[in-house]
Amino acid sequence: MPRRHVYMGVAALLLFCGMGRVDQAFAETEGVGTLAGVFARLKSCWKPPALPRGHPEMQITVLFSLQRNGEIFGKPRITFETADASEADSIPYRTAVMETLQHCTPMPFTGGLGDAVAGRPFRVRFDDRRNQPQPVERRAWLITTTL
CATH class of the missing domain: 1.20.5 (Single alpha-helices involved in coiled-coils or other helix-helix interfaces)
Incomplete structure (x- = not known):
């Protein structure tokens, strides 16, 4: 039993x-009702560019606004890029960021969130550190020997 x-x-x-x-x-499918949902949706749309192994890490910050209906308001602007990246390194990332915004919009807002975020700036950082070497673990203790 x-x-x-x-x-x-x-x-x-x-x-x-x-x-x-x-x-x-x-x-x-009903709609995005929280800011966490907005960022989760952007993360699901983000497809970093295919790069060769050993490529330097890249960070890009984009500033954009959305309308009540979830469409992009104005022109998105890149406000930060990794300083030591060359032009050839940053162009694929810029393209990937703009494609992410195009694929994710119009954002299906619920009525309340659409009214709350309409025209307000979003500043989102896209951080690609996938090629960083993994740290090697070390023991922080000594193996004791009992005599």
């Missing part, structure tokens, strides 16, 4: 978790 209760509990938990995913997917 206790085993059956465990199975019923696991089944109820799986059913509850599955329904949460359906509700979350429905909420995403």
Whole structure:
């Protein structure tokens, strides 16, 4: 008998978790209602350029505004780029940032968020550090020897 209760509990938990995913997917198609949702949507649209191994890291900050209906208001402007990057290095990143904004807009805002962010500037940093070497772990302690 206790085993059956465990199975019923696991089944109820799986059913509850599955329904949460359906509700979350429905909420995403319904509209973006929070600033975290705006940034999550931008992150899902971001496709960094394909670069050779050992390419330097790149950071770009873009400033843009959105209208109530989620379309871009005005012209996005790049306000920061990594200082030591050459023109040939930064052009693919600039292109990728602008393509991200084109693919993600119009942003499907809910009514309240659309009214709140209309015309206000967003400053988003795109940070690509995928080619950084992984740090080597070192032991911070000595192995003791017992005599």
